[in-house]
Amino acid sequence: MTFIRETIITSCDAAGTVHVAPMGATVTETGYVLAPFRPSRTLDNLLATRCAVVNFTDDVRVFAGCVSGRQRDWPTIPAERIRGAVLAGALAHEELDVAAVEDDGVRPRLDCRPVHRVTHRPFRGFNRAQAAVVEGAILVSRLHLLPPEKIDREIDYLSIAIGKTAGPVELEAWGWLLDRIAEHRACGGKAP
Structure with missing residues (x-):
């Protein structure tokens, strides 16, 4: 059975510009598999920098704002162990390194390993x-x-x-x- 967490991925390009995007992160024994569709700024950033942050939030406006185009400029703070950014309102986050890439013309799979985990506030559940x-x-x-x-x-x-x-x-x-x-x-x- 595949277990997928609905998350917000923050990634940066080589110049440090932050991109915020919702994405299902497949849970593995060693971390996560991220599989963004082509074309994708998240994919471009992951391939360029080999790192990202998986953010857990209960502010559903982030999910809706990103996919609707209503808001994409969510506040972030610098990550602690990687060259990246953390969603400022995250309940928790995990800083990831890309360990391996399985290329695909439509949806490459990136095996990502957590290098740092932080809980900022408790998750009280979704209504x-x-x-x-x-x-x-x-x-x-x-x-x-x-x-x-x-x-x-x-x-x-x-x-x-x-x-x-x-x-x-x-x-x-x-x-x-x-x-x-x-x-x-x-x-x-x-x-x-």
């Missing part, structure tokens, strides 16, 4: 709306791959959790996702 926003962000990241009917069915189902348990942060994030879906459809399925 249903937070989990719905993360699932909605995954759907939005795949708008170009999935049929509109599937998107509509999933969004309708996830909206139940939003209606029952969302606070202001989750409502803001959910709004960004719905706006992005509408923009995608208004542009005929192309990037706005």
Whole structure:
């Protein structure tokens, strides 16, 4: 069975410019496998610098903001052991070195090993709306791959959790996702 954690990856290019992106990180016995699709700034950064940070956060606006394009400039602080950046609001983070790369024309797999782990604050769990926003962000990241009917069915189902348990942060994030879906459809399925 594959165990994937939904995380925020912070990576830097050779000049030190930080890129923030949501990504599922596959848990392994020695760390994580990251498998960004081509083309990807995260992939370019990982290949150029051979390091990144996996961030764990309960602020679902980061997931929604990145995939919707509503906000990408999230505050970061310098990493402690690698040349990288940590999401300032992270509950915990792990600084990673890329140990090996399995090349692929669509989705290379990067075997990453933690070199430093820090817990900043306790994780108190997701409510249903937070989990719905993360699932909605995954759907939005795949708008170009999935049929509109599937998107509509999933969004309708996830909206139940939003209606029952969302606070202001989750409502803001959910709004960004719905706006992005509408923009995608208004542009005929192309990037706005």
